[in-house]
Amino acid sequence: MARKYWLFKSEPEEFSISDLKARPKQTEPWDGVRNYQARNFMRDEMKVGDLALFYHSNCDTVGVVGVCEITREAYPDPTSWEKGHKHFDEKSSPENPRWIMVDVKWKETFPRTVSLQELKEHPKLSEMRVAQRGNRLSITPVDKAEFDQVCQLARKS
C-alpha cells in the first residue's frame, strides 16, 4: 500500500515544529483533535510511514514550515477524559474513547516557510484544502504531487 500524504495544522504558540524537534526522540502524540472528519482520517487512513506537511496557523507567517512522519497509528487520546483539560470531553472515557491521536516524528524544518499566499497563487497548489476559503480542518489529505511541489519550493533558495 502506497504511503499517504497529509497536512497537519498547529498554532506555533501552542505547538510548533521547533517544539516537535526538541521533544525526546523528536516525537509527540498529536492530541487534541476534536473534529470527526479529522479524527476519521487518522483512524481510517493514516499508517506508519505516512508523511505530513507541518503547517503553522494563527501566527505572523502562516504556511508550511516542514515535514513530519507518522510513527504510531491511531490510539485513544487520554486528554479527552482528563477533567479540566483544555480538550476534555465528558462523552469520552477510557472504556469508550471518543477521540484518538497518532504519534508524529520530526523529519525536516524547511529553510523557509511556504506561505499560505504562495499556496493560493501556485497553479499546482491552489486546490489544496488548506488554501480553500473558509477551510478549518486541522488534518487534511494532500496529493503526492502537491507534497513534492511544496518541498521543492521550500528547498530552492
Added chain:
DNA sequence: GCCAACGTTGGC
C-alpha cells in the same frame, strides 16, 4: 480585534 465560514447543539 474583526468577522466570515464552519461545525455542533438542541428545540421543535
Added chain:
DNA sequence: GCCAACGTTGGC
C-alpha cells in the same frame, strides 16, 4: 430531520 443559535477557527 430541520434549522436557528451559538461557539470556534483562523486569515487578515
